[in-house]
Every structure is written in C-alpha cells, then in structure tokens.
Amino acid sequence: MKQNLGDEIILNIESVDSKARGIARVDGYVVFVPGALIGETVTVNIVERKKHYSVAKIKSLLKASPYRVQPRCEVYEACGGCNMQHASYDHQVKVKSSLIEDAIIRIGKWKEADIAPVIPSFLVWGYRNKAIIQARYQKGKRKLGYFARGTHDVVNLKACPILDPLINLVYANLRNAVLQSDLSFYDEERGEGLIRNFVLRSSFSMKKILLAWIISREPDDREYKMISDISNGLYKDVSPFLGGVQININPSKGNFIWGSKTQSLFGEDVLVERFENIKLRFGVSDFFQVNVLQAFRMFEIVAELAKDSKHVLELYSGVGSMTAFLASFCNDVVAVEEWRPAYESLVSNMTNNGINNVTAICGKAEDVVKTKVSGHFDIVVVDPPRTGCHKDVLNFIGRVISPKRVIYVSCNPATLARDSKILNEYGYNMENAMPLDMFPQTSHVESVVLLEK
Structure with a gap:
C-alpha cells in the first residue's frame, strides 16, 4: 500500500529501533513511529516518506502498552535529550x-x-553529571536549553530530571541571572553573538560543580564585567556547591563545543571523583563517564x-x-x-x-x-x-x-x-x-x- 505525506493510517507496533522509534510494517514497507512502544496500536499521520521507509507521527493511541508511563520532563516530546521517558524503567x-x-x-x-x-x-533519575546548555538567538529571542530532536532549534529548558540535582540548582540560578542581563546569545546563521554554551559538570562524591562559559570571541570590558558579576553572584547563591568558573573562547563556526583558549575566572579548574581508595581529577572539558x-x-x-x-x-x-x-x-x-x-x-x-x-x-x-x-x-x-x-x-x-x-x-x-x-x-x-x-x-x-x- 503506497503511503503519501499526510495519510492517516492505523499501525501495530512490532519492535523498536536504536532511536527508540516504534517499528511497524505495511505490506513489507517499514514505518518508524517515534514515541510508540511494542504492542501498541496507533493512529498516525505520515510526515516523511523515503524509498524504503516512512516516518509517522502519533495522532492517537488505540491500544496503549502497559509499560507506557507519563514522562517527567515538561519538554520531553520536543527535546532531543531523552527518548524513552514514556516507558517504564523495567521496559527500558x-x-x-x-x-x-x-x-x-x-x-x-x-x-x-x-x-x-x-x-x-x-539511579534512573538525577544520575547525569554533565550538561551542555545551548545559548542561541533564534526567531528574535534568546533561548537557553537543549537542541530539539534532529535540529538546532533550541527548546527552552528550566530543569532536566536526569541531571544531578546540584546541576539543576546551579543552572536555575545561572539561567535567571543571564536572562536578566543583556548579554548577547550566539546566532548560528550570522555567526554573531557572545554566549554559545554553558557546560556544567558535577562530582557525585564531593558535591561540587564546575561551570564553563563558552563564548564566541574575546569579551569587551563591559561584557567581561557582566560575566564576572553573574558568576560571583552565582557563587554566593549556591555556595559551597560551585567549585569554580571558567571562560572558554571558541570562534569557530562548527559544532565542536570547545575552543583552544580557556581561562579560569575563579575557584578550582578541576573536579575530584572518588572510587573507593582512588581519587580521579577531571576538567570541565575532559571525557568522564556521565x-x-x-x-x-x-x-x-x-x-x-x-x-x-x-x-x-x-x-x-x-x-x-x-x-x-x-x-x-x-x-x-x-x-x-x-x-x-x-x-x-x-x-x-x-x-x-x-x-x-x-x-x-x-x-x-x-x-x-x-x-x-x-x-x-x-x-x-x-x-x-x-x-x-x-x-x-x-x-x-x-x-x-x-x-x-x-x-x-x-x-x-x-x-x-x-x-x-x-x-x-x-x-x-x-x-x-x-x-x-x-x-x-x-x-x-x-x-x-x-x-x-
């Protein structure tokens, strides 16, 4: 049966792929359904058609899986971070x-x-010790959050339920302070704007956070003072959890987060994680298991x-x-x-x-x-x-x-x-x-x- 864009059809979900998309087959033709679980029957609309497969969006659930649960995150459907919050943990x-x-x-x-x-x-919530927050100027607005699934459109984020609660605490204070300032956010289309990202890392055993401002160029005196004032205010608000703040300058147009120049604004430039009798130091840009x-x-x-x-x-x-x-x-x-x-x-x-x-x-x-x-x-x-x-x-x-x-x-x-x-x-x-x-x-x-x- 040929499917056209916008067609409404009923599908039975047979399995899921590595992107957590439900898989259904119509006369041998594969249809991927994001957000669908094994055993569900769904009414969908075709939103993408290729030679060997289609992608569909759920319109309604006719038969829900017993493993379906309510996602904790308020922006779950749009955000590109998680893709299985709608499934119970044992099913995951x-x-x-x-x-x-x-x-x-x-x-x-x-x-x-x-x-x-x-x-x-x-831990199935609050386990992640790293957050990369995107700061973007899009459609005339400054946005702070994660990229939407499959795009560079930023989904505004107030908190993330899989992050270490200490990261959420620091981020909430940082977000409020930055949005109250007039610091410019990066515009990918024009390659302009100061702030590109914030990276927050935590130590689970030591209860400490490192924060890095990723900016696109050297800040002028006024911008540097604003960054310093926000960071120092943050330190007072969330002390003793904020261990240090750094600035990294990344002028490239690519997607890689880090530039070659990093300077410490104040505090420590490393975190320490303890595994029994082993203490491991790592920087904010280092690979470390999340x-x-x-x-x-x-x-x-x-x-x-x-x-x-x-x-x-x-x-x-x-x-x-x-x-x-x-x-x-x-x-x-x-x-x-x-x-x-x-x-x-x-x-x-x-x-x-x-x-x-x-x-x-x-x-x-x-x-x-x-x-x-x-x-x-x-x-x-x-x-x-x-x-x-x-x-x-x-x-x-x-x-x-x-x-x-x-x-x-x-x-x-x-x-x-x-x-x-x-x-x-x-x-x-x-x-x-x-x-x-x-x-x-x-x-x-x-x-x-x-x-x-």
Missing part, C-alpha cells in the same frame, strides 16, 4: 537487551555469543576480565578512570589519550594516586599505534567514542600485536557489531558481552565485550 532495560542482542547477533553475526542481561542503573555509580561497576568488570594479564594496552583512556583499575591488577599499562587536557588529567591522576606502572601517551590512537607503541601485550582494552575504532587501530590489534584477548567497551551497539566483525576476521571470537545501562531514559546502552583468540 528490556528494550536495551533486545537492541544489544540484535546488534551482536544480527549485525555482528555472532550466533553463539553469550550475552548477559543488562545491568540496571542504580553515570558515576554505574561507571564504577563497569570498571570493576573490566578489571576482573583483565586481572590475569601482565602487560596491558589501553586506547581512548580519558582521564585514567579505567586505567587506575587496570593498573591495580596488571604489571604495566600503556594508556593512550588524544584530548590533551584529558591526557594531562590522566598523568596527574596516576601520580596523585601513587600509581607508577602506567605509561601515558598523548595522541590519536590510530597515529600512536603506528609510531609510539611496540612490544608484547597480553590484552588490549579499547573504549572508543560512538563512532567506534579507527580501521588502523583494528588492523594494529589484529595483525601487528595480536594479543590473546581484547576488551571492547562500547556505547554504540552498531559500531561494536561492525568492529567485532573485523576483529573476527583476525581470529577473535566473542566470549561474552555484559551490557550496562549507563543512560536511563534514553535508548543508549553500554557494553563490555571480551574477545579471545
């Missing part, structure tokens, strides 16, 4: 199990992989898998969170990190924790493995971004050093499936996969996978 975990199984078995072709149940998160309690579980899993190894190569190391756990079990670790501020935190963290069996290298993993890494490694641990490992990294692992074991930590089942297939061509078999829910209220899922020769 079930969906994530099916997503990781689909990626590993169907895409990765691992027919006999041992996939453990998803480990639920300790769900700290769940990250601690993940580090323990990785360290347990690697505990019989003597020589470890760790790629995409960040500030050394997992490195510290690996170093406690192994003779020596070579840790590679590309982002220089994170690399500097990595070095500092090893020194401050008295860990002296780690060699840290700064550079892109795909470049470092060609020129700066040699010798024998029992195991390689990789924790790449969502895009997965560079092909040169996989080639180096499979053909050059050929360790007996590889631990792949993934936040994207699709790239995990892709990369594990390549490693399989080099003789590695997937022994087990342990998914963890690091991102409640979203369809994202983390996995720790062990591959062996």
